[in-house]
Amino acid sequence: MHEKAQGLTGSGPELVPPWPPALQMDSVEKTTNRSEQNSRKFLKSLIRKQPQELLLVVGTGVSAAVAPGIPALCSWRSCIAAIIEAAEELDVLHPGDIAEFRRKVMKEQDLLVVAHDLIRKMSPRTGDTKPNFFQDCLMEIFDNLEQHIQNPLVLQSILSLMERGTMVLTTNYDNLLEIFGQQQNKPMESLDLKDKTKVLQWARGHIRYGVLHIHGLYTDPCGMVLDPSGYKDVTQDPEVMEVLQNLYRTKSFLFVGCGETLRDQIFQALFLYSVPNKVDLEHYMVVLKENEDHFFKHQAEMLLHGIKVVSYGDCFDYFPGYVQDLATQICKQQSPDADQMDSTTLLGNACQDSAKRNLEENGIEVSKKLRQSETDDAGGS
Numbered sequence: 001m002h003e004k005a006q007g008l009t010g011s012g013p014e015l016v017p018p019w020p021p022a023l024q025m026d027s028v029e030k031t032t033n034r035s036e037q038n039s040r041k042f043l044k045s046l047i048r049k050q051p052q053e054l055l056l057v058v059g060t061g062v063s064a065a066v067a068p069g070i071p072a073l074c075s076w077r078s079c080i081a082a083i084i085e086a087a088e089e090l091d092v093l094h095p096g097d098i099a100e101f102r103r104k105v106m107k108e109q110d111l112l113v114v115a116h117d118l119i120r121k122m123s124p125r126t127g128d129t130k131p132n133f134f135q136d137c138l139m140e141i142f143d144n145l146e147q148h149i150q151n152p153l154v155l156q157s158i159l160s161l162m163e164r165g166t167m168v169l170t171t172n173y174d175n176l177l178e179i180f181g182q183q184q185n186k187p188m189e190s191l192d193l194k195d196k197t198k199v200l201q202w203a204r205g206h207i208r209y210g211v212l213h214i215h216g217l218y219t220d221p222c223g224m225v226l227d228p229s230g231y232k233d234v235t236q237d238p239e240v241m242e243v244l245q246n247l248y249r250t251k252s253f254l255f256v257g258c259g260e261t262l263r264d265q266i267f268q269a270l271f272l273y274s275v276p277n278k279v280d281l282e283h284y285m286v287v288l289k290e291n292e293d294h295f296f297k298h299q300a301e302m303l304l305h306g307i308k309v310v311s312y313g314d315c316f317d318y319f320p321g322y323v324q325d326l327a328t329q330i331c332k333q334q335s336p337d338a339d340q341m342d343s344t345t346l347l348g349n350a351c352q353d354s355a356k357r358n359l360e361e362n363g364i365e366v367s368k369k370l371r372q373s374e375t376d377d378a379g380g381s
Helices: 021-038 060-066 076-090 095-107 111-121 134-141 153-163 176-183 196-203 228-235 238-250 265-272 292-303 316-331 346-361 366-375
Strands: 054-058 167-170 189-192 210-213 252-256 283-288 307-313
Touching (some): 054 153, 060 176, 076 095, 076 134, 095 111, 153 176, 196 210, 196 238, 292 307
Parallel strands (some): 054 167, 167 210, 189 210, 252 283
């Protein structure tokens, strides 16, 4: 998972016009950058997807954008650091262990290993993950999440896609999306991989407002698992594995707010390792482009997994607006029977009305254009 881009803040004397030439140029440059960002093009192969053709993979970047006041939501590293701090405050780890984990979280590259060791340290010696103090630490740092939703734009965009049939799974422990959806009177449901019946229903498209938490949810004391061995029953169940892997073969996965998801052991066990011919697939990953060399190298590597990496910009602040614009574009690809689907949120109605208005302004019959869009060649932007 990617680290959220950090901004710099400061204070100083108030500037009043006329501004110095350097500041005027800086202001013009920023305005130009914003204008260029707003006009960013999307891959046509992505925005021409029907919402029901997509499966959204939600990472920490989404939570970081929605609730920036909770540092633990910003990245894996900050989440583990917050858990260590909570363990110290609750006095559930030896001071020597606290010091050792703090050293590891600063230096280790594979944070999943650190997190795995941490949860095991706070669990019984038998290796059983219940009961454990790990969940108590998570409840400490994620307390009263609903009070910390500052920027619901990304959640609204995701919800609008769910209304039209987009499936959602997440590597996050938090339930910000479910909380927000319930506030919008949607029957949101948090799902755990250990509930086979629910997983099969969700994978077959029978739970529209279900969010599958492949690592578990912080509110479930028994569901916190960080490696495939914890889901041995799932990975060894041919029915469950077949229905999940079929999603990776038949849906286009859209990774948002994700950075290290493909290195995630559970994600690998469920989808990557056992799905052959990945280069023939067409998935998408939206990322921050901080360094051009790194970005294009990452882009080339991901194509081997059948994943097209695209950038939302070089600043994390662009992320919410990009997701909103992307969702709006995809919402325009309504199927002819879309009016039978639930579309009660503001953004959902805006997507539908905007698409219809744009087509009618060009003198194009809506149903005809929608049928045509399904057969258009999905090329690059």
